[in-house]
Amino acid sequence: MSYKIFGLQRAGTTYLNALIELNLPIKNGNENTWKHVMNLPKPDGVPSIAIIKNPYTWLESVVYREPADLEVTYPYLVEEDEEMGMINGFNLTYLGAHWSKWAESFHRKPNVMIRYEDLLKNPRDWLKLVSSVTKTDLPEKIKLPEPGSLFMSEGYTNEMVPYYLDMKPKYVTTKHLKHFNALLTDTALKFYNYDRVETSDGMASEE
Numbered sequence: 001m002s003y004k005i006f007g008l009q010r011a012g013t014t015y016l017n018a019l020i021e022l023n024l025p026i027k028n029g030n031e032n033t034w035k036h037v038m039n040l041p042k043p044d045g046v047p048s049i050a051i052i053k054n055p056y057t058w059l060e061s062v063v064y065r066e067p068a069d070l071e072v073t074y075p076y077l078v079e080e081d082e083e084m085g086m087i088n089g090f091n092l093t094y095l096g097a098h099w100s101k102w103a104e105s106f107h108r109k110p111n112v113m114i115r116y117e118d119l120l121k122n123p124r125d126w127l128k129l130v131s132s133v134t135k136t137d138l139p140e141k142i143k144l145p146e147p148g149s150l151f152m153s154e155g156y157t158n159e160m161v162p163y164y165l166d167m168k169p170k171y172v173t174t175k176h177l178k179h180f181n182a183l184l185t186d187t188a189l190k191f192y193n194y195d196r197v198e199t200s201d202g203m204a205s206e207e
Contacts, residue, residue, distance in 0.1 A: 001134050002029030007051040008102050009036050009068035010061040012116040014150050016051050019119070022143040023127055024136045036073070038102055040109045047133045050110040054117060055099045055189070056169040056197055059180055062095065063087040064171055066152045074098065085179025092176055097183035107191045115192060117165055167194065171202045 003026055007013040013035050017028055029046045040048060053061070062070060064087075071078045071089065077098060078089050085092035106113065111133045112126075119126050124142050131138040147157050163170055169177065177200055189196055 001026045001047075001136060003027075003047045003049055003130070003134055004029050004033055005035050005049050005051070006037065006040060006106065006110060007035065008053070008058065008099065009070050009073075010058060010066065010152075011053040012051045012119065014153065015116075015145060016049065016114065016119060018145040018150055019123060019127065019142075020049075020130060022145065023139060024131055024134065026134050026136050039105050047112070047130075048110040049112045049114065049130060049133075050106050051114045051116055051119065052103060052106070052192055053115075054164070054167040054194055055096070055180075055184055056172075056177075057164055057167065058099060059092075059095055060169055060171055063090050065155065068152060084182070085176055087172070087176060092179035093182045096180040100183065100185040100188040103188035103191060104185065107188075117167060120161055120164055168197055169200045169202055172200055173202045174199045176200070176202070 003020065005013050005017050005020075005028065007016070020026065021028070033041055040050070067090070077091055077094050079091050079094065080086060080089075081091060081093075084094065112129055114126050123144065124138075127142060128138055148154050150156070172180070177198055181196065181198065184196070186196070
């Protein structure tokens with residue numbers, strides 16, 4: 001049995017994949033299907049597992065930590081326009097639209113949809129669901145990836161878990177949020193029970 005993982009860059013796909021491979025006797029089946037597609041491919045009999053991260057911590061993962069290949073794959077995300085807000089070369093308004101587009105496109109389509117925050121909080125519960133869908137046995141004691149051991153997450157530590165579970169931005173400013181929220185849809189937020197955040201105590205540069 002195999003499975004396919006889907007999610008935006010920096011949404012936790014690598015962590016989810018590592019968690020599955022550490023605990024379930026199944027293999028990843030994404031060889032011919034890019035995990036960061038914006039629309040779920042047609043069903044092919046292989047279970048699809050998707051993950052989504054809160055838009056505000058996702059934003060900070062992209063602009064302050066590691067953007068992966070976002071700027072290459074989606075050049076419009078780095079289209080310079082100061083009126084739309086910019087951080088480290090990324091267009092904040094377009095980032096909000098990008099997250100919303102993926103979120104709305106994938107709603108209720110994969111066999112399993114996981115919020116990154118829920119996976120951090122209750123990994124066993126979600127692995128149990130994946131094991132049910134893939135018809136595999138989950139061991140009594142699960143293993144977790146070693147903090148900082150995964151590609152592009154070398155700076156991750158367990159001390160960051162409360163930040164992600166809080167689901168609020170830590171670094172961006174209220175002005176940044178105004179730009180990011182401009183095309184962040186209420187529909188997408190409600191699909192995944194995320195709240196819109198309009199103010200922040202972040203002290204990042206607004207240049």
